[in-house]
Amino acid sequence: MLADGLSLAKMNCFSRKLRRTAPELGSSKNELVPSKLPRINGWSWPLHGFQVVGWLVYIYLAIVSFGIYIPLLPPPWNHVVHALMGIIFILHFIAHIAALTIDPAEAGVRAKQSYSSPVPLFDRSKQSHVIQDLHCYLCNIRVGPKVKHCAACNKCVDGFDHHCKWLNTCVGGRNYWCFFVALTSATLGVLLLAIVILFIFIQHYLDPNCLRTAPQYAGIQGNTTWLVFLPLAPVKTSSAGLLIVAFGTLMLSITCLMMFAHLMAFHFYLFYKGISTYDHIKMRRSKESNIEAGKPPDVKTNNKAPKFLQT
Template sequence: MTNLNCFGRHRRRTAPQNSGSRNELFSPPLHSRINGWSLPLHGFQLVAWLIYCFMAIVGFGVYVPLLPAPWSFAAYALIGTAFVLHLVTHVVAVTIDPADVSVRRRKDYSSPMPVFDNSKHQHVIHNLHCTLCEVDVEPKAKHCSTCNKCIADFDHHCKWLNNCVGGRNYWFFFITISSAVIGMILLILVVLFVFIEHYVNPAVLRTAPQFQSKTVCVSKS
């Protein structure tokens, strides 16, 4: 079993000293991630932004303009608020560094450090001290193997944000998810209304000024 000595000089030791070469004691060192913008970007992160852009273009460019007044104004206000709120909180949740305060005070992201590997390290935090980050951490902190640093009030590592969700960005993450759900529900209601009215009463969907001008042009011709 790994012997972690929190009071010795070699705090990053994760195996007995007589185990052989240094490569057997450490995982390959890598730089810790600062936030969700740190390279490499995750595929889910790119997919999330593509979906957001697609929904915004289709919703505000196709479906919402088809609604009759005053429903169109209400849809612009409600769905627009949800989309803007999602955009702001999404960017903030990705940008915030959720690391433990001791890790952020160190500000040594330029230096590579060993990577947490479950097969080599049964645990890296012992007596509130991380043997990889070499700092004392808070009770609810956890070392994330993906971000390669200790996260304060760790909840989970979100691939859609490409960032950890912890105490510093949890509520921004929560608002991001909530606004996305609300915006999608409202947009789905608009799409259902448009499809139903298309077969029941299509004239209701032709109240926008651009449709009126086309109707006048057709009648004059």
């Protein structure tokens, strides 16, 4: 009895309102559970490797597009593609920054301003659900029906779609459209770049003079010396140098294009079904568990979520 009384007193001391640094007492049992600070947005430390790779690819594609390949296009296409690609890169930059800066957390989490207090980590072996009866036991708030507690961000996200490793934050109701604009602009950008490079690759063999219309080529003899970083800082390079970078960039663009196109097609499928990525994953899990249990599947869905997106 005395031990139980002490336990109860301890539980009150460590009630959910008084979150201390790890370790602290569990929400439902008298057990120690680890805790960590919730992530605010995509800028929160630590950065994810995918996020850094995404930024480097963006910078690389901007340099080769505007510095090397667009200036080689014959007029007026060099001006047209320059303007079009400029709009796409700026649009993607704004949407990308907005998607990773906007905090997609549930209003209750943002209202509590509890980002400086560690939140207990979810332990599946002790609790089957973090949210029960529209109450999150980790954030200790009442939540809406479209809320999911993200394990990576360690907070409740309203209109949860998925946790994006490329943005290093959740995509939810508040930043979904920024994510979608970023995805659409990235798809258009790599598609346009792949077309430009393919054109230059082919014309380099068929009609190299149509790529050498810049006035800086006037004093250069032969067709084997090329200029990059026109018009501001021309640097000489060989045909092989130009083609090797073109081939590598084309492969990178096609790889990105396949990933983005797959993801876009999947999100159009979700629009058509009127569901989120998370709804889709839950349906698939339910279908798979029914199949394992020998029950007929209750949900008809054949479209697979891209593997790099599944949480």
